[in-house]
Structure formats: structure tokens, C-alpha cells
Amino acid sequence: MLRLEARPIPSTLMGYAAPVIALLATVVFGSILFATLGKNPVAGLTVFFITPLETVRGLTEVGLKMVPLLLCALGLALCYRSNVWNIGAEGQLVVGGIVAGGVALLASPASIPGYFLLVLLAGMAGGMAWAAITAWLRDSFNANEILVSLMLSYVGGLLLLYLVNGPWKDPKGFNFPYSKTFDAVAMVPKLVPGTRLTWGIVIAFLALVVIWIFVARSKAGFRLQVAGHAPLAARFAGFSAREGIWMSLLICGALAGLAGALEVAGPLGQLTPQFSSGYGFAAIIVAWLGRLHPGGCVFAAFVMALIYIGGELSQSRLGLPAAITGVFQGMLLLSLLTADTFIHYRLRRV
């Protein structure tokens, strides 16, 4: 019989090894899944982990997917570190995209150069406002932020559907639920000509540096983490729990909103009903896989981007539905949680 036994001190090694073990476990489960679906596991895994990295186009697509994943995960990691269970980054991203899209639709060729910066700021404001609802209800009403932020994600998604089917629908769009395409001044410039990759990736990495410095070097960042790890100690030290709720949610909202803005004013150039592809939810996995650390989130966002692209490719290369992405995401998070147990526990024979 094996028995779980608490470790006297948590294992640092397991902390770093767990994401790698989880990834390997997902690969093994994935191979089994491919085999049961009658596909060659090696061919299947190649499509997910090798093919996207072989061409410039593939690499730029991976970079493109990393942008929203990384931005949302940075914000979520901050929330989870402060013990605020925000799972509504998806809604914050969508509303950020909506507000950014609204500002972008106002642009004309006569608008000032650099108008796209306004669009990005609008996206951040939109995401912040949406996250502020969760913060306010948690702070003033003690309402559970998990449920509120998730309900708001549904509301945000429906708001988007309403706008692209109603007031913002392109009258010349053959009745498709899309907005008009944005004017070129409202669009984020391309980073690699001839691909879809924009300066968004640079902006995302700038955000990474800012958040990293904030978490590791600033006093406010320190207060947040104490409030998360040791609420009692934070209270005795006079750190406000309210500050933690508001700050982490507003920062997360701003980052998610920025991600939404970069998506609509980047590769898409218009508002579409499903512009997000669930990035806000996938970013939850990214944040945990990245050990709630800004640097780790980069690695994790890269892996998650591969899974996204792999899912799209598996449709054309393997004849498997793109929905397989969701299966992989779920398996990854479940494996990670399992592996994480062994940071605090070990197995003993009894």
C-alpha cells in the first residue's frame, strides 16, 4: 500500500518539475488518444509540437496566439497570487475588444497617426471596467468572485453577439454578424511583413517586463503577495485586503482588455462573434503551468499556443476536429494538478 505523507518542507525541485511532468503526461495521454482514434501517435504529436515551428508562417502564428494567452495569464497569475479567484479573463478580454472595436470604428483616414494607440488604451479601459464590477461586488457585497467573474464572461459574450448582430453590424456585410473592417490607422502595425504577426507580441513582452518588476521589486507587488500567501500576516502588517482585490483585478482587467484590443485591431481588423477562441479560459491553465510567475508564463503561453495551432493543423493534416485542443487543455491542467500534489506530499510505502 502506498500512502501520501506530508513533506516537512515543500519540494522546490517538484515545483519546477511538475509542469514538465504534466506536459509529458499530456503527451502520453495524447498519444493514447491518437491511437484510439486510429491515427499514428507520432504523426499526431508531430503536428502539435513540430510542424508549427518549421516555417516562418507557423512561427509567426504561434507568436500571434501567444499574445492574448500571455497577457491574460500575467494578469491571472497576479490575481491568484493575491488569492483572488478571477476566472473571468475571457469576459474582460471580450469587453476590452468591444470597447477597442468601438473606438476603432470611429477612425477614418483623416484620423491622427498613431490612432491605434487610442484603440489599445480603450481596450484596457474596457477590460478594467469589466473587472471593476467583480472587484466592487466582492469588496462591497462579499460576492464570490469566481461566480461573478464567470457570469460576467457570459454577459460580455452576449453583449458582443448583440453588437455584431445589431447596431454595429456591417450593412454591406452580406448579413454576416461582423462589424465593418477598421480603418488602417486604427490597426496595430505588422511586425513581420507578409504574415499576421503584429507589434502586439512586442507589447505583450513589454507588459511582461513591467509586471515582473511590479511583482518582484515594488512595494505594492509585495503587499499583494503577502495578502495572498498569509492573509493574517498581511492584516497585522496593516496591508489592506481591499487593496489586493482591487489592484489585482484592475491590472488583470487592463491586461486582458489589451489582449482583446490587440486581437480585434491586429490579425482580425473587425469585430467578429467569436474573436476570442477561449483565450481567457486557456490562460488560467497558462498561469498555473507557468507557476504564477511572469517568466514561467512565457514558457507556458508558448506551449498553449502550440496546442492551439496544433488543433487547427490537426483538422487539415489528420482529419481530426479542432475541438481536440480543448481535450488537450483539460488533460494538461488535470495532469498539472496531480503532479503539483507532490510538491507538498510524497508517497510512502506502509
Place this chain on the structure above:
Amino acid sequence: MEQLAPLIAATLSAGTPLLLAGIGLVVNERSGVVNLGAEGMMLIAAVAGFAVGFATGSPAAGLIAGAVAGMLFSLIFSALAIGLVTNQYATGLALTLFGAGLSAFAGLSYVGKSVPFKTTFEIPLLADIPFFGAAFFKLHPMVYFALLLTAVVAWMLARTRLGLVIRAVGESPESAHAIGYSVRAIRVGAVAFGGACCGLAGVYLSLIYTPLWVEGMVAGRGWIALALTTFATWRPWRVALGAYLFGSVTMIQFALQAEGIEIASQLLSMMPYIATIVVLALISRNPAFIRLNMPASLGKPFHP
């Protein structure tokens, strides 16, 4: 008055999945375990039950398959959160994400198909009563089953030894452990019951309420059911009250449309979610009130 009867009937039908899931989650949470995987279990059960119902042509087989699927899926949660002491919130969330992905993947071949099952049954004699017949006695048997389940669970939790043990495990697992109860086995059982109920709720949606399979068709009802347990302060009959309240919110949109009031359907569809947020905020406003009613060890891991 005459228009009211079908609205009442529709409210009861719309509230039933919330009630089924909510009752299961109450037992689940009374044992001290939060399972945020409700939405995922409902989705898995919706597709599994639809597949079985579609293949066998038997709604009963579909419903049973849904309950079994929900229960089996909950075992993943139990293995991690109870067996391996992982964080309950994160594990439940993982279950929902996995369930959403797996159900979308498994359900692809059923998209657009529908099942020809009867969705209403008239109770002889009672259905002929004016007004009351149309409002209460021309429904699917699952609507009554949900109420029966509520009664049984309310009795079980309040009046039986089993209920006492479940509550003890939820209030103070250490004490329950010390007097010789297997905390983990009881919690696994409670979670499995929650899974089966969420499964029934999910398959009710795909076989009876809608009745077809669409990706993500549970549409947040699992989360609303989780909010209901707080709203109900973990009491079965209050879950029923809340479920029908939310059912009526869903129905208001149809009532408004029938009255000829022009509001975009997307805006009307927001109402259950906004109602959940408002209700949650109002009920949680007094932290002491919530803490008084909440199982004391809710969400806290237990390792013997």
C-alpha cells in the same frame, strides 16, 4: 390568467435542470467539498446521454447513461481533490475545462441531430382541470422527479444518520475522523451523488428540454446551480425556490416577446446571468449570515 398557465409550466421545466444540479451540489457541499466542475459534468452527461438516447431510442436509457456519466466524471475530481489533496477550486475548474473540451470533441457527430422523444406527459384526469392542468400536470416526469429528489434529500440531510454523518464531515472532518468515520469515503460518495445529479441535469437539457446536442449547450447552468447553493444557504427546499425563480427569469424573455416588446434576444439572454450576479451580491452582503450557514470546512482539504 389563461396565458399564465403555460408560463408556469415553462418555468417549472426551465427550473428543473437547475434544481437537479443544485440538489446534488448541496449534498456535495454539505460534505465540505466544493466542486466547480458542475458545468463540465453536465456537458459530459448531456452528450453521453444524448448518444445513448439516440442509439437506443429509449429516453430512460439516455437519462440513466447521463447520470452514470456525470458520476464517473466526478470520480476524476474525487481522485485529485480528495485522494491527492489538490486545491478544490482549481481541480473543479480543470474538470469544467476538460468537460467542455471533451464534450465538444465527442459530440461532433451528433451536432444538428435531434431525438423524437415526448417532452410532455398528461396526467389523466388532473390534466383536465382548468388552468391547473395546463400549469402543473402536463410536464415531463423529470420535473416531478426533481421535486421528489428534493424531498428525499431534505429528509436525508435533516433526519437520517447518513445525513448527520455527511454534515459532520462537512463541519469538522477532524472530529468525524476521530470517531472513526472515513471522511474521504464519505466525501467521495457525496461528490459522486453530486455528479450523478449534475449528470441528470445535463442529460435533461439535451434529451428533454432542448432536445438536441449543441456544443456548450449547458450555457452556464452548472455555474448558476453553484450560485444557487449559496443563495439557498445549503438548504434543499430553498434550492427549489431559487431554481424556479431562475426558471421564471428565463421565461420572462418569452413573455416579453409574446407581449410584442422588441428587445434583442441577446440582451434578453443576459438576464439569468445578471440575475445570478444580483442575487449573489444581495445574499452575500452580510458575511456573518453566510458564514453561519456555510459548512464550516467547505473547500478545505482534509488529509488524515
